[in-house]
Amino acid sequence: MKKYTFFILLGVCLLAGTVAHAQFQSGQRFISGTADLSTNRYSEQTDLQYSYSHSMHFSVGRFTRDNRAVGWSFSNALSIYKSGQFVPEGRALGYLSFGIGRFIEYYQPLGRKFALYGRPSVGVGYN
Secondary structure: OHHHHHHHHHHHHHHHHHHHOOOOOOOOEEEEEEEEEEEEEEEEOOEEEEEEEEEEEEEEEEEEEOOEEEEEEEEEEEEEEEEOOOOOOOEEEEEEEEEEEEEEEEEEEOOOOOEEEEOOEEEEEEO
């Protein structure tokens, strides 16, 4: 049952992603983004380990002409680890990152239902 639920949710996400990246008229603006949140608890010998992480990415842009859009992308990621069940040792920063980038998107229709998509970009990040 879990496998069927997973594939149904995957299909819905792919369909929603396809609709969200459809070509609009020149001059229209768009915003898109993703977010991921993860928590884990596992045991190493007798000590419990905990971890938390998140990552966020969003883009804002504008369609400049048919089959072309330009915009900016922003990202953030964080990971924290904690060990110890009875005597907490504090938190250890796994990683922290910030990023900003500039992109250009190109679309080339291949019939009524398919298209080629490319997104070259240049960015800078801090870890």
